[in-house]
Amino acid sequence: MENKLRRYEKIEFLGEGQFATVYKARDVETDTFVAVKKIKIGTRQEADDGINRTALREIKLLQELHHKNLIGLLDVFGHMSNVSLVFDFMDTDLEVIIKDNTIILTTGNIKAYILQTLQGLEYLHLNWILHRDLKPNNLLVNAAGVLKIGDFGLAKLYGSPNRINTHQVVTRWYRAPELLYGAKQYGTCIDMWAVSTKIDQCIPPG
Incomplete structure:
Protein backbone atom coordinates (compact mmCIF):
# COMPACT_ATOMS: atom_id res chain seq x y z
CA MET A 1 0.00 0.00 0.00
CA GLU A 2 2.93 2.34 0.55
CA ASN A 3 3.63 2.06 -3.17
CA LYS A 4 0.07 3.18 -3.89
CA LEU A 5 0.44 6.17 -1.58
CA ARG A 6 3.64 7.19 -3.32
CA ARG A 7 2.11 6.69 -6.75
CA TYR A 8 -0.57 9.36 -6.21
CA GLU A 9 1.12 12.62 -5.31
CA LYS A 10 -1.25 15.06 -3.60
CA ILE A 11 -1.54 18.42 -5.30
CA GLU A 12 -4.65 20.21 -4.08
CA PHE A 13 -7.53 19.75 -1.64
CA LEU A 14 -10.84 19.74 -3.54
CA GLY A 15 -13.56 19.13 -0.98
CA GLU A 16 -14.78 17.25 2.07
CA GLY A 17 -17.98 15.51 3.12
CA GLN A 18 -19.09 13.69 6.25
CA PHE A 19 -17.16 10.52 5.45
CA ALA A 20 -14.83 11.42 2.60
CA THR A 21 -12.12 13.84 1.51
CA VAL A 22 -11.33 14.51 -2.14
CA TYR A 23 -8.09 15.89 -3.51
CA LYS A 24 -6.38 16.38 -6.83
CA ALA A 25 -3.29 14.25 -7.33
CA ARG A 26 -0.73 13.36 -9.96
CA ASP A 27 -0.27 9.75 -10.98
CA VAL A 28 3.53 9.61 -11.08
CA GLU A 29 3.47 6.48 -13.24
CA THR A 30 1.40 8.00 -16.03
CA ASP A 31 2.06 11.71 -15.34
CA THR A 32 -1.66 12.46 -15.44
CA PHE A 33 -3.99 14.19 -13.01
CA VAL A 34 -6.50 12.12 -11.04
CA ALA A 35 -9.02 12.73 -8.26
CA VAL A 36 -8.55 10.68 -5.08
CA LYS A 37 -11.53 10.18 -2.78
CA LYS A 38 -10.38 9.04 0.66
CA ILE A 39 -13.24 7.45 2.60
CA LYS A 40 -13.24 7.05 6.38
CA ILE A 41 -14.53 3.71 7.61
CA GLY A 42 -17.82 4.26 9.45
CA THR A 43 -19.26 2.14 12.25
CA ARG A 44 -17.47 -0.75 13.93
CA GLN A 45 -19.57 -3.23 11.97
CA GLU A 46 -18.66 -1.46 8.74
CA ALA A 47 -15.03 -1.50 9.80
CA ASP A 48 -15.30 -5.26 10.42
CA ASP A 49 -16.69 -5.61 6.91
CA GLY A 50 -13.70 -3.62 5.69
CA ILE A 51 -15.63 -0.75 4.10
CA ASN A 52 -18.97 1.03 4.51
CA ARG A 53 -21.88 0.01 2.32
CA THR A 54 -22.09 3.23 0.34
CA ALA A 55 -18.46 3.03 -0.74
CA LEU A 56 -18.77 -0.68 -1.45
CA ARG A 57 -21.79 -0.05 -3.69
CA GLU A 58 -19.94 2.69 -5.56
CA ILE A 59 -16.84 0.54 -6.09
CA LYS A 60 -18.82 -2.50 -7.22
CA LEU A 61 -20.85 -0.57 -9.77
CA LEU A 62 -18.02 1.50 -11.20
CA GLN A 63 -15.77 -1.52 -11.63
CA GLU A 64 -18.43 -2.99 -13.93
CA LEU A 65 -19.53 0.17 -15.77
CA HIS A 66 -17.53 1.75 -18.57
CA HIS A 67 -18.89 4.65 -20.61
CA LYS A 68 -17.46 7.94 -21.85
CA ASN A 69 -20.08 9.88 -19.87
CA LEU A 70 -19.61 8.07 -16.55
CA ILE A 71 -16.75 8.87 -14.19
CA GLY A 72 -14.03 6.24 -14.47
CA LEU A 73 -12.79 4.37 -11.39
CA LEU A 74 -9.08 3.89 -12.06
CA ASP A 75 -7.82 2.31 -8.84
CA VAL A 76 -8.84 1.31 -5.30
CA PHE A 77 -6.57 0.80 -2.30
CA GLY A 78 -6.77 0.76 1.49
CA HIS A 79 -4.50 2.30 4.10
CA MET A 80 -5.02 2.09 7.86
CA SER A 81 -8.69 3.00 8.51
CA ASN A 82 -9.30 4.53 5.08
CA VAL A 83 -10.05 3.32 1.59
CA SER A 84 -9.10 5.47 -1.40
CA LEU A 85 -10.86 5.55 -4.75
CA VAL A 86 -8.95 6.98 -7.71
CA PHE A 87 -11.08 8.62 -10.41
CA ASP A 88 -10.71 10.51 -13.66
CA PHE A 89 -9.86 14.12 -12.84
CA MET A 90 -12.56 16.58 -13.88
CA ASP A 91 -11.95 20.32 -13.76
Missing part, protein backbone atom coordinates in the same frame (compact mmCIF):
# COMPACT_ATOMS: atom_id res chain seq x y z
CA THR A 92 -15.34 21.45 -12.49
CA ASP A 93 -19.00 20.52 -12.20
CA LEU A 94 -22.22 21.82 -13.69
CA GLU A 95 -23.29 23.54 -10.48
CA VAL A 96 -20.17 25.73 -10.53
CA ILE A 97 -20.71 26.51 -14.22
CA ILE A 98 -24.38 27.45 -13.71
CA LYS A 99 -23.63 29.71 -10.73
CA ASP A 100 -20.67 31.48 -12.37
CA ASN A 101 -22.07 34.76 -13.70
CA THR A 102 -19.01 35.24 -15.91
CA ILE A 103 -19.87 32.09 -17.90
CA ILE A 104 -22.51 32.48 -20.59
CA LEU A 105 -23.99 29.15 -21.60
CA THR A 106 -24.88 29.09 -25.27
CA THR A 107 -27.67 26.95 -26.68
CA GLY A 108 -24.94 24.66 -28.01
CA ASN A 109 -23.37 24.32 -24.55
CA ILE A 110 -26.70 23.46 -22.96
CA LYS A 111 -27.55 20.91 -25.65
CA ALA A 112 -24.12 19.28 -25.29
CA TYR A 113 -24.42 18.95 -21.51
CA ILE A 114 -27.95 17.55 -21.75
CA LEU A 115 -27.01 15.09 -24.49
CA GLN A 116 -23.99 13.79 -22.57
CA THR A 117 -26.06 13.42 -19.40
CA LEU A 118 -28.72 11.46 -21.29
CA GLN A 119 -26.12 9.26 -22.97
CA GLY A 120 -24.60 8.32 -19.62
CA LEU A 121 -28.03 7.82 -18.12
CA GLU A 122 -29.18 5.65 -21.01
CA TYR A 123 -26.18 3.38 -20.45
CA LEU A 124 -27.02 3.09 -16.75
CA HIS A 125 -30.67 2.30 -17.39
CA LEU A 126 -29.83 -0.26 -20.08
CA ASN A 127 -27.74 -1.96 -17.40
CA TRP A 128 -30.67 -1.83 -14.94
CA ILE A 129 -29.12 0.79 -12.69
CA LEU A 130 -30.78 3.86 -11.19
CA HIS A 131 -28.42 6.68 -10.24
CA ARG A 132 -30.87 8.19 -7.71
CA ASP A 133 -28.82 11.32 -7.01
CA LEU A 134 -28.55 13.28 -10.24
CA LYS A 135 -27.89 16.95 -9.52
CA PRO A 136 -25.59 19.58 -11.05
CA ASN A 137 -22.66 19.02 -8.66
CA ASN A 138 -22.65 15.31 -9.55
CA LEU A 139 -22.32 16.15 -13.24
CA LEU A 140 -18.60 16.66 -13.69
CA VAL A 141 -17.05 18.57 -16.60
CA ASN A 142 -13.47 18.70 -17.85
CA ALA A 143 -11.63 21.44 -19.73
CA ALA A 144 -12.62 19.91 -23.08
CA GLY A 145 -16.32 20.16 -22.22
CA VAL A 146 -16.78 16.43 -21.65
CA LEU A 147 -19.43 15.71 -19.02
CA LYS A 148 -19.35 12.62 -16.81
CA ILE A 149 -21.89 11.47 -14.25
CA GLY A 150 -20.28 10.98 -10.83
CA ASP A 151 -21.09 9.94 -7.25
CA PHE A 152 -22.69 6.50 -7.35
CA GLY A 153 -23.13 6.18 -3.59
CA LEU A 154 -26.93 5.97 -3.92
CA ALA A 155 -27.04 4.07 -7.23
CA LYS A 156 -28.95 0.81 -7.19
CA LEU A 157 -30.01 -2.08 -9.39
CA TYR A 158 -33.69 -2.09 -10.25
CA GLY A 159 -36.11 -4.21 -12.28
CA SER A 160 -38.11 -6.33 -9.86
CA PRO A 161 -41.73 -5.10 -9.70
CA ASN A 162 -41.87 -6.14 -6.04
CA ARG A 163 -38.63 -4.46 -4.96
CA ILE A 164 -39.14 -2.03 -2.08
CA ASN A 165 -36.87 1.03 -2.12
CA THR A 166 -36.43 4.04 0.11
CA HIS A 167 -37.95 7.31 -1.08
CA GLN A 168 -35.21 9.25 0.74
CA VAL A 169 -33.00 9.51 -2.34
CA VAL A 170 -32.05 12.39 -4.63
CA THR A 171 -31.43 15.82 -3.11
CA ARG A 172 -34.85 17.25 -2.22
CA TRP A 173 -34.91 19.91 -4.96
CA TYR A 174 -34.38 17.25 -7.64
CA ARG A 175 -36.81 14.61 -6.34
CA ALA A 176 -39.59 13.38 -8.60
CA PRO A 177 -43.15 13.96 -7.26
CA GLU A 178 -43.62 10.27 -6.43
CA LEU A 179 -40.58 10.38 -4.13
CA LEU A 180 -41.92 13.44 -2.34
CA TYR A 181 -45.12 11.50 -1.74
CA GLY A 182 -43.19 8.58 -0.25
CA ALA A 183 -43.26 6.05 -3.12
CA LYS A 184 -41.32 2.85 -2.37
CA GLN A 185 -41.53 1.43 -5.90
CA TYR A 186 -40.14 3.46 -8.77
CA GLY A 187 -38.02 3.24 -11.89
CA THR A 188 -36.03 5.28 -14.39
CA CYS A 189 -38.51 8.15 -14.29
CA ILE A 190 -36.93 9.48 -11.08
CA ASP A 191 -33.61 10.01 -12.88
CA MET A 192 -35.34 11.58 -15.88
CA TRP A 193 -37.17 14.02 -13.60
CA ALA A 194 -33.85 15.06 -12.09
CA VAL A 195 -32.47 15.72 -15.59
CA SER A 196 -35.47 17.91 -16.41
CA THR A 197 -34.81 20.08 -13.35
CA LYS A 198 -31.20 20.43 -14.46
CA ILE A 199 -32.33 21.60 -17.91
CA ASP A 200 -34.45 24.28 -16.26
CA GLN A 201 -31.43 25.51 -14.28
CA CYS A 202 -29.26 25.73 -17.40
CA ILE A 203 -31.71 27.89 -19.36
CA PRO A 204 -31.26 31.58 -18.50
CA PRO A 205 -34.40 33.54 -17.52
CA GLY A 206 -36.06 35.88 -19.95
Whole structure:
Protein backbone atom coordinates (compact mmCIF):
# COMPACT_ATOMS: atom_id res chain seq x y z
CA MET A 1 0.00 0.00 0.00
CA GLU A 2 2.93 2.34 0.55
CA ASN A 3 3.63 2.06 -3.17
CA LYS A 4 0.07 3.18 -3.89
CA LEU A 5 0.44 6.17 -1.58
CA ARG A 6 3.64 7.19 -3.32
CA ARG A 7 2.11 6.69 -6.75
CA TYR A 8 -0.57 9.36 -6.21
CA GLU A 9 1.12 12.62 -5.31
CA LYS A 10 -1.25 15.06 -3.60
CA ILE A 11 -1.54 18.42 -5.30
CA GLU A 12 -4.65 20.21 -4.08
CA PHE A 13 -7.53 19.75 -1.64
CA LEU A 14 -10.84 19.74 -3.54
CA GLY A 15 -13.56 19.13 -0.98
CA GLU A 16 -14.78 17.25 2.07
CA GLY A 17 -17.98 15.51 3.12
CA GLN A 18 -19.09 13.69 6.25
CA PHE A 19 -17.16 10.52 5.45
CA ALA A 20 -14.83 11.42 2.60
CA THR A 21 -12.12 13.84 1.51
CA VAL A 22 -11.33 14.51 -2.14
CA TYR A 23 -8.09 15.89 -3.51
CA LYS A 24 -6.38 16.38 -6.83
CA ALA A 25 -3.29 14.25 -7.33
CA ARG A 26 -0.73 13.36 -9.96
CA ASP A 27 -0.27 9.75 -10.98
CA VAL A 28 3.53 9.61 -11.08
CA GLU A 29 3.47 6.48 -13.24
CA THR A 30 1.40 8.00 -16.03
CA ASP A 31 2.06 11.71 -15.34
CA THR A 32 -1.66 12.46 -15.44
CA PHE A 33 -3.99 14.19 -13.01
CA VAL A 34 -6.50 12.12 -11.04
CA ALA A 35 -9.02 12.73 -8.26
CA VAL A 36 -8.55 10.68 -5.08
CA LYS A 37 -11.53 10.18 -2.78
CA LYS A 38 -10.38 9.04 0.66
CA ILE A 39 -13.24 7.45 2.60
CA LYS A 40 -13.24 7.05 6.38
CA ILE A 41 -14.53 3.71 7.61
CA GLY A 42 -17.82 4.26 9.45
CA THR A 43 -19.26 2.14 12.25
CA ARG A 44 -17.47 -0.75 13.93
CA GLN A 45 -19.57 -3.23 11.97
CA GLU A 46 -18.66 -1.46 8.74
CA ALA A 47 -15.03 -1.50 9.80
CA ASP A 48 -15.30 -5.26 10.42
CA ASP A 49 -16.69 -5.61 6.91
CA GLY A 50 -13.70 -3.62 5.69
CA ILE A 51 -15.63 -0.75 4.10
CA ASN A 52 -18.97 1.03 4.51
CA ARG A 53 -21.88 0.01 2.32
CA THR A 54 -22.09 3.23 0.34
CA ALA A 55 -18.46 3.03 -0.74
CA LEU A 56 -18.77 -0.68 -1.45
CA ARG A 57 -21.79 -0.05 -3.69
CA GLU A 58 -19.94 2.69 -5.56
CA ILE A 59 -16.84 0.54 -6.09
CA LYS A 60 -18.82 -2.50 -7.22
CA LEU A 61 -20.85 -0.57 -9.77
CA LEU A 62 -18.02 1.50 -11.20
CA GLN A 63 -15.77 -1.52 -11.63
CA GLU A 64 -18.43 -2.99 -13.93
CA LEU A 65 -19.53 0.17 -15.77
CA HIS A 66 -17.53 1.75 -18.57
CA HIS A 67 -18.89 4.65 -20.61
CA LYS A 68 -17.46 7.94 -21.85
CA ASN A 69 -20.08 9.88 -19.87
CA LEU A 70 -19.61 8.07 -16.55
CA ILE A 71 -16.75 8.87 -14.19
CA GLY A 72 -14.03 6.24 -14.47
CA LEU A 73 -12.79 4.37 -11.39
CA LEU A 74 -9.08 3.89 -12.06
CA ASP A 75 -7.82 2.31 -8.84
CA VAL A 76 -8.84 1.31 -5.30
CA PHE A 77 -6.57 0.80 -2.30
CA GLY A 78 -6.77 0.76 1.49
CA HIS A 79 -4.50 2.30 4.10
CA MET A 80 -5.02 2.09 7.86
CA SER A 81 -8.69 3.00 8.51
CA ASN A 82 -9.30 4.53 5.08
CA VAL A 83 -10.05 3.32 1.59
CA SER A 84 -9.10 5.47 -1.40
CA LEU A 85 -10.86 5.55 -4.75
CA VAL A 86 -8.95 6.98 -7.71
CA PHE A 87 -11.08 8.62 -10.41
CA ASP A 88 -10.71 10.51 -13.66
CA PHE A 89 -9.86 14.12 -12.84
CA MET A 90 -12.56 16.58 -13.88
CA ASP A 91 -11.95 20.32 -13.76
CA THR A 92 -15.34 21.45 -12.49
CA ASP A 93 -19.00 20.52 -12.20
CA LEU A 94 -22.22 21.82 -13.69
CA GLU A 95 -23.29 23.54 -10.48
CA VAL A 96 -20.17 25.73 -10.53
CA ILE A 97 -20.71 26.51 -14.22
CA ILE A 98 -24.38 27.45 -13.71
CA LYS A 99 -23.63 29.71 -10.73
CA ASP A 100 -20.67 31.48 -12.37
CA ASN A 101 -22.07 34.76 -13.70
CA THR A 102 -19.01 35.24 -15.91
CA ILE A 103 -19.87 32.09 -17.90
CA ILE A 104 -22.51 32.48 -20.59
CA LEU A 105 -23.99 29.15 -21.60
CA THR A 106 -24.88 29.09 -25.27
CA THR A 107 -27.67 26.95 -26.68
CA GLY A 108 -24.94 24.66 -28.01
CA ASN A 109 -23.37 24.32 -24.55
CA ILE A 110 -26.70 23.46 -22.96
CA LYS A 111 -27.55 20.91 -25.65
CA ALA A 112 -24.12 19.28 -25.29
CA TYR A 113 -24.42 18.95 -21.51
CA ILE A 114 -27.95 17.55 -21.75
CA LEU A 115 -27.01 15.09 -24.49
CA GLN A 116 -23.99 13.79 -22.57
CA THR A 117 -26.06 13.42 -19.40
CA LEU A 118 -28.72 11.46 -21.29
CA GLN A 119 -26.12 9.26 -22.97
CA GLY A 120 -24.60 8.32 -19.62
CA LEU A 121 -28.03 7.82 -18.12
CA GLU A 122 -29.18 5.65 -21.01
CA TYR A 123 -26.18 3.38 -20.45
CA LEU A 124 -27.02 3.09 -16.75
CA HIS A 125 -30.67 2.30 -17.39
CA LEU A 126 -29.83 -0.26 -20.08
CA ASN A 127 -27.74 -1.96 -17.40
CA TRP A 128 -30.67 -1.83 -14.94
CA ILE A 129 -29.12 0.79 -12.69
CA LEU A 130 -30.78 3.86 -11.19
CA HIS A 131 -28.42 6.68 -10.24
CA ARG A 132 -30.87 8.19 -7.71
CA ASP A 133 -28.82 11.32 -7.01
CA LEU A 134 -28.55 13.28 -10.24
CA LYS A 135 -27.89 16.95 -9.52
CA PRO A 136 -25.59 19.58 -11.05
CA ASN A 137 -22.66 19.02 -8.66
CA ASN A 138 -22.65 15.31 -9.55
CA LEU A 139 -22.32 16.15 -13.24
CA LEU A 140 -18.60 16.66 -13.69
CA VAL A 141 -17.05 18.57 -16.60
CA ASN A 142 -13.47 18.70 -17.85
CA ALA A 143 -11.63 21.44 -19.73
CA ALA A 144 -12.62 19.91 -23.08
CA GLY A 145 -16.32 20.16 -22.22
CA VAL A 146 -16.78 16.43 -21.65
CA LEU A 147 -19.43 15.71 -19.02
CA LYS A 148 -19.35 12.62 -16.81
CA ILE A 149 -21.89 11.47 -14.25
CA GLY A 150 -20.28 10.98 -10.83
CA ASP A 151 -21.09 9.94 -7.25
CA PHE A 152 -22.69 6.50 -7.35
CA GLY A 153 -23.13 6.18 -3.59
CA LEU A 154 -26.93 5.97 -3.92
CA ALA A 155 -27.04 4.07 -7.23
CA LYS A 156 -28.95 0.81 -7.19
CA LEU A 157 -30.01 -2.08 -9.39
CA TYR A 158 -33.69 -2.09 -10.25
CA GLY A 159 -36.11 -4.21 -12.28
CA SER A 160 -38.11 -6.33 -9.86
CA PRO A 161 -41.73 -5.10 -9.70
CA ASN A 162 -41.87 -6.14 -6.04
CA ARG A 163 -38.63 -4.46 -4.96
CA ILE A 164 -39.14 -2.03 -2.08
CA ASN A 165 -36.87 1.03 -2.12
CA THR A 166 -36.43 4.04 0.11
CA HIS A 167 -37.95 7.31 -1.08
CA GLN A 168 -35.21 9.25 0.74
CA VAL A 169 -33.00 9.51 -2.34
CA VAL A 170 -32.05 12.39 -4.63
CA THR A 171 -31.43 15.82 -3.11
CA ARG A 172 -34.85 17.25 -2.22
CA TRP A 173 -34.91 19.91 -4.96
CA TYR A 174 -34.38 17.25 -7.64
CA ARG A 175 -36.81 14.61 -6.34
CA ALA A 176 -39.59 13.38 -8.60
CA PRO A 177 -43.15 13.96 -7.26
CA GLU A 178 -43.62 10.27 -6.43
CA LEU A 179 -40.58 10.38 -4.13
CA LEU A 180 -41.92 13.44 -2.34
CA TYR A 181 -45.12 11.50 -1.74
CA GLY A 182 -43.19 8.58 -0.25
CA ALA A 183 -43.26 6.05 -3.12
CA LYS A 184 -41.32 2.85 -2.37
CA GLN A 185 -41.53 1.43 -5.90
CA TYR A 186 -40.14 3.46 -8.77
CA GLY A 187 -38.02 3.24 -11.89
CA THR A 188 -36.03 5.28 -14.39
CA CYS A 189 -38.51 8.15 -14.29
CA ILE A 190 -36.93 9.48 -11.08
CA ASP A 191 -33.61 10.01 -12.88
CA MET A 192 -35.34 11.58 -15.88
CA TRP A 193 -37.17 14.02 -13.60
CA ALA A 194 -33.85 15.06 -12.09
CA VAL A 195 -32.47 15.72 -15.59
CA SER A 196 -35.47 17.91 -16.41
CA THR A 197 -34.81 20.08 -13.35
CA LYS A 198 -31.20 20.43 -14.46
CA ILE A 199 -32.33 21.60 -17.91
CA ASP A 200 -34.45 24.28 -16.26
CA GLN A 201 -31.43 25.51 -14.28
CA CYS A 202 -29.26 25.73 -17.40
CA ILE A 203 -31.71 27.89 -19.36
CA PRO A 204 -31.26 31.58 -18.50
CA PRO A 205 -34.40 33.54 -17.52
CA GLY A 206 -36.06 35.88 -19.95
